Amino acid sequence: MSGEKIPVQLCKGVNGLDKVVLREPKGFSAEVYLYGGQVTSWKNNFGEEMLFASNKAIFKPPKAVHGGISICFPRFGSHGSLEQQGFVRNRFWSIDTDPPPPIRKSSSSKAYVDLIFKPSVEDAKVWPHSFEFLLKVALGPTGELLLTSRVRHLNPNEKPFSFTFAYQTYLSVSDISEIRIEGLETRNYLDNLRNKELFTEQQNAITFESEIDKIYLSTPNKIAVIDHKRRRTFVLKKDGLPDAVVWNPWDKKAKAMVDFGNDEYQRMLCVDAANEVAPIKLRPGEEWRGKMELSVVHSSYNSGQLVPQKVSTGR
Numbered sequence: 613m614s615g616e617k618i619p620v621q622l623c624k625g626v627n628g629l630d631k632v633v634l635r636e637p638k639g640f641s642a643e644v645y646l647y648g649g650q651v652t653s654w655k656n657n658f659g660e661e662m663l664f665a666s667n668k669a670i671f672k673p674p675k676a677v678h679g680g681i682s683i684c685f686p687r688f689g690s691h692g693s694l695e696q697q698g699f700v701r702n703r704f705w706s707i708d709t710d711p712p713p714p715i716r717k718s719s720s721s722k723a724y725v726d727l728i729f730k731p732s733v734e735d736a737k738v739w740p741h742s743f744e745f746l747l748k749v750a751l752g753p754t755g756e757l758l759l760t761s762r763v764r765h766l767n768p769n770e771k772p773f774s775f776t777f778a779y780q781t782y783l784s785v786s787d788i789s790e791i792r793i794e795g796l797e798t799r800n801y802l803d804n805l806r807n808k809e810l811f812t813e814q815q816n817a818i819t820f821e822s823e824i825d826k827i828y829l830s831t832p833n834k835i836a837v838i839d840h841k842r843r844r845t846f847v848l849k850k851d852g853l854p855d856a857v858v859w860n861p862w863d864k865k866a867k868a869m870v871d872f873g874n875d876e877y878q879r880m881l882c883v884d885a886a887n888e889v890a891p892i893k894l895r896p897g898e899e900w901r902g903k904m905e906l907s908v909v910h911s912s913y914n915s916g917q918l919v920p921q922k923v924s925t926g927r
């Protein structure tokens with residue numbers, strides 16, 4: 613990173629849990645909890661929240677927080693014996709005081725935090741592999757939110773291990789019925805609501821009128837989520853993460869969740885940058901990287917135009 617880093621502020625969040633507040637000089641901000649390494653807030657320079665967090669979200673271990681961006685590892689989904697979405701989202705992470713050099717030195721971000729997760733003896737009982745997980749969360753110069761994950765296989769005497777991963781990303785939207793996703797049309801997907809059967813997306817642009825839980829395969833590295841009512845578009849860019857999971861619980865499932873308001877499904881949409889379908893295999897000494905960048909642009913946005921001019925507000 614070039615230039616002087618803006619000091620990281622560590623303060624108390626909900627229930628006294630430690631959080632880091634990132635502030636960028638133009639007024640963008642983000643909050644990252646050490647619990648779960650979870651980004652719980654990302655605001656633009658007008659103080660408008662761009663991530664959804666349920667009013668009923670439970671910030672209390674061992675429950676995972678429903679909202680923001682959850683780090684799902686070493687499993688995403690409910691495959692195998694491990695708990696759904698893995699365990700690092702409900703563990704405490706630490707600030708990494710000696711992070712490795714950034715992947716690309718060109719980044720001009722000065723507001724960032726490096727976190728590290730190392731498994732405990734208890735964790736090793738459920739997933740007996742020697743690893744560390746490094747997470748960098750940064751705010752870019754135009755307010756974009758950048759997450760970089762690195763998983764390292766540490767034991768030279770151990771066999772390779774496999775994992776799946778996701779940035780489970782809850783976007784705040786005006787009204788789910790006004791939302792359109794571009795970038796996933798014509799893609800194949802596995803439908804979690806139909807025993808993971810394989811289908812091909814028929815809609816020209818994806819819109820919403822009922823529960824959805826689809827794993828889109830081999831997706832492009834840029835996906836747009838267009839919010840007509842708020843006139844803003846989220847642009848999600850990803851690297852090393854071929855799948856994109858789109859989830860909204862809709863009314864019935866929302867009612868069944870204790871930490872989710874009955875009507876809150878109308879104001880959220882999860883679009884998860886993921887590697888769910890083909891597990892990643894890591895050999896001793898190897899490192900895996902997966903990146904996601906979220907930005908917001910004004911929605912005078914033409915269909916198919918995935919690199920619109922950036923503006924500093926979602927208005």
Ligand SMILES: O=P(O)(O)OC[C@H]1O[C@H](O)[C@H](O)[C@@H](O)[C@@H]1O
Nearest residue numbers: 696697804825857858859882884
């Ligand atoms: O409640 P969680 O474990 O956070 O999972 C919430 C949702 O996450 C993903 O989007 C999955 O595809 C869904 O099947 C799951 O219901």
